[in-house]
Amino acid sequence: MFTLPGKESGTPTTCAGPASTQDLGSSYGDCLEGECSRKPDQKLPELHGVGDPVMFSDSSYLSSRGRMIKWFWDSAEEGYRTYHMDEYDEVKNPSLTQSDMQWVEPSLLQYADWRGHLFLREEVAKFLSFYCKSPAPLKPENVVVLNGCASLFSALATVLCEVGEAFLIPTPYYGAITQHVYLYGNVRLAYVYLDSEVTGTDTRPFQLTVKKLEMALQEANSKGVKVKGLILINPQNPLGDVYSLGELQEYLVFAKRHQLHVVVDEVYMLSVFEESVGYRSILSLERLPDPQRTHVMWATSKDFGMSGLRFGTLYTENQDVATAVASLCRYHGLSGLVQYQMAQLLRDRDWINQVYLPENHARLKAAHAYVSKELRALGIPFLSGGAGFFIWVDLRKYLPEATFEEEMLLWRRFLDKKVLLSFGKAFECKEPGWFRFVFSDKAHRLRLGMQRVRQVLEGEAQVAEDPAPCKTQELSDQRR
Ligand SMILES: Cc1ncc(COP(=O)(O)O)c(C=O)c1O
Numbered sequence: 011m012f013t014l015p016g017k018e019s020g021t022p023t024t025c026a027g028p029a030s031t032q033d034l035g036s037s038y039g040d041c042l043e044g045e046c047s048r049k050p051d052q053k054l055p056e057l058h059g060v061g062d063p064v065m066f067s068d069s070s071y072l073s074s075r076g077r078m079i080k081w082f083w084d085s086a087e088e089g090y091r092t093y094h095m096d097e098y099d100e101v102k103n104p105s106l107t108q109s110d111m112q113w114v115e116p117s118l119l120q121y122a123d124w125r126g127h128l129f130l131r132e133e134v135a136k137f138l139s140f141y142c143k144s145p146a147p148l149k150p151e152n153v154v155v156l157n158g159c160a161s162l163f164s165a166l167a168t169v170l171c172e173v174g175e176a177f178l179i180p181t182p183y184y185g186a187i188t189q190h191v192y193l194y195g196n197v198r199l200a201y202v203y204l205d206s207e208v209t210g211t212d213t214r215p216f217q218l219t220v221k222k223l224e225m226a227l228q229e230a231n232s233k234g235v236k237v238k239g240l241i242l243i244n245p246q247n248p249l250g251d252v253y254s255l256g257e258l259q260e261y262l263v264f265a266k267r268h269q270l271h272v273v274v275d276e277v278y279m280l281s282v283f284e285e286s287v288g289y290r291s292i293l294s295l296e297r298l299p300d301p302q303r304t305h306v307m308w309a310t311s312k313d314f315g316m317s318g319l320r321f322g323t324l325y326t327e328n329q330d331v332a333t334a335v336a337s338l339c340r341y342h343g344l345s346g347l348v349q350y351q352m353a354q355l356l357r358d359r360d361w362i363n364q365v366y367l368p369e370n371h372a373r374l375k376a377a378h379a380y381v382s383k384e385l386r387a388l389g390i391p392f393l394s395g396g397a398g399f400f401i402w403v404d405l406r407k408y409l410p411e412a413t414f415e416e417e418m419l420l421w422r423r424f425l426d427k428k429v430l431l432s433f434g435k436a437f438e439c440k441e442p443g444w445f446r447f448v449f450s451d452k453a454h455r456l457r458l459g460m461q462r463v464r465q466v467l468e469g470e471a472q473v474a475e476d477p478a479p480c481k482t483q484e485l486s487d488q489r490r
Contacts, residue, residue, distance in 0.1 A: 111351050118346030124339040125332065126155035126323075126349060133353040134323050138308065140359070141280060142291035152327050154335050155349065157320035159277050159309045161342040162335070163190035163241075166305060166324070167197035169334035170271050171238045176200040177273070178226055178240045180218045182402075182437035182444070184247040184275075200230040200237055203440045206393075206404070215393055216249055216402075218257070220264045227268060239271030239303075240264075245278040245289060248437050248446040249402050251395035252282065252289045259295070266300040274306045277322075280313035280367060283374040284396025293325065301327045312399070314355070314366075320344070321352050374399070374449075377456060381449040384460040388467060392447075399450035406443030408467060417442040423469075427462045 118127075125131065131150040139148045156162060167177070173196040179187065180202040191197040202222050206215040223240070230237050242261060245252045253261070265272045274292045282289040291306070298304045309322035321344065326332050344352070378394065381401055385392050391404040409416040414435045420443075421433040434444035447463075449456060 111354055113350055113354075114347060118350055120346070122346060122349075123336075124343055125336040126153065126339075126344065127346065127353075130155055130349045130353045133356045134325075137356040138293060138323075138325060142276075142293035142306075144291075144293045145296050148293065148325060151329070152325055152332060154324040154326075154332050154339065155344055155352075156322055156324070156335070156339050156342040157344055158311060158317075158322040159275060159307050160186065160190050160322075162307050162309075162322050162324055163187055163273070163275075164194045165335045165338040165342060166271075166273055166331070167191035167195035168338065169331060171195060171197045172236075174198065175236045175238045176230060178202055178223065178230070178237055178270070180204055180222075180242075182216065182248055182434060182439040183241070184243060185436045185438060187241065197238075198235065199241075200226055200235060201438055202226040205441060206444075214251075216251070218253070218261070220260050223261065223264050237268075237270065239273055241273045241275065242292075243275045243277075244292070245276075245282060245395070245397035247278065247398055248400050248432065249393060249395060250398040250400050251393070252287050252397050254288065255290045255295075258290065258292060259299075262292075262295075262299045262304065265303065269300075269303070271303040271305065272300075274304070276306060276308050277312050278398045279308055281370070281374065281399065282397040283371040283378065287396040289397060298327075303328070305331060310352070310355075319348065319352075321348065377449045377451065377453070380453065380456055381447060381460065384464075385447075388464060390467075399448050401447045401449060403445045403447050404443065405445050405467075406441065409443045412442050414442045420466075421445070423466050424463070427466050429459055429462045429466065 126134075128150060131153040134153045134155060135148045135150045138144065138153075139146075142148075156165070167190070171177070171191075176198040177191060177200065179199045181204060188199055191199065202218065203226075204216040204218060204222065208215055227237055240261065242253070242258075244258070262272060264270075272292075276291055279289070279291055292298070292304065293306055305324060305326040305328070307322060307324055310319060311317035311322075324332065324335055326335075378396075378401070382392070382394065385401070385403065393402040393404075394400075405420065406412065408420055417433050417435060421431060424431050432446040432448075434442065434446075437444075437446065451459075
């Protein structure tokens, strides 16, 4: 949630919304269902078949691929453009203040191993061993560093899949992954649709089960789409939920049974602010069912609030995969100076453990408690699992009709009040009316944001009956 000065009103404006410019990520999707998410007034590109050019008319300078890449940018960024054009002017908080961060030595200015300097990969291996609680020390040779998870998704898609092949991904999911795997790699996503209904076999809303994975895999196969892997985000974005150890093991065994790669995005690994949720990194497992097909990613964008620094890392035991990704690091690699700074940061374990993480978790917890309390006071159901920066909010009762057009209209009403939320369709949620609220912001901005949310919702006639009984509540109340 951000506070912005209102240009016209002169009052600060708030946006409860994405933590990064990616966050309104478009859901181009794999179109397996012929259903791609876009704003109603924007035309979707059609996939004419694997590898066929897609025609866009707005620039004669770009290739068809370039035009399509530009289309994604144009269509996904409206909320963020609005925010940046009208941004609150607050005193900036410099993040890297330690003087030894500024070190420059000649070797840092030379070409280096594209996997990353050994001194950094050693530090990353130690860091991940400690925070992921790996049963044995992780190895620097299994580490590749590059400029963020977005690039890593792109690189992994390209080196693991042929053009037109797919990854399974449970929805709702962080929608920008669609672009990450498609724009360079031409790889699609095959959705495992989850819903809010709690059934006999499911114990919580939007629960991923092996049965649902099997069904989605079969469906993709029946449409002639070859599935190469499964993407898991843990902690989950946008649900703010984590998978239990048992669940992780089941998903990994499923993947092994079908010889699927598993790409685990743990970018929110250190942003678990409720210890009771029992988060487990995949790297903490005593034994991975298929280590050669298990690839883990982490970055500093979220856990250290440094999305502009562009640092991410892959951990994989598969040396072919590590080498192929490293080869693409010629385009996605980090400057020697940033590598040096990252090693300095990651080795500062005392500061991270004693100062940074306790303070960060306390702030996340307080902000989460505040927004939860406000939502409860408004009688709005929501899900939130004690991890990440967001609450998954059920605004279905505010839609006159259960359609994505109505969801978009409501999103626009928030934006008109200068509150930037993310709508469910951007995460390929199959039920219209879910919104992601980002709460990782300062108290005064959250207060302003929630006041504006209240104004929008109180201005809405509550035309719809409460939707079908969905026992939405805080996940932490009903955790395993
Ligand atoms: C789940 C998830 N993965 C990856 C990213 C992108 O990370 P990076 O900044 O390292 O590219 C985001 C950013 O919002 C995210 O939420």
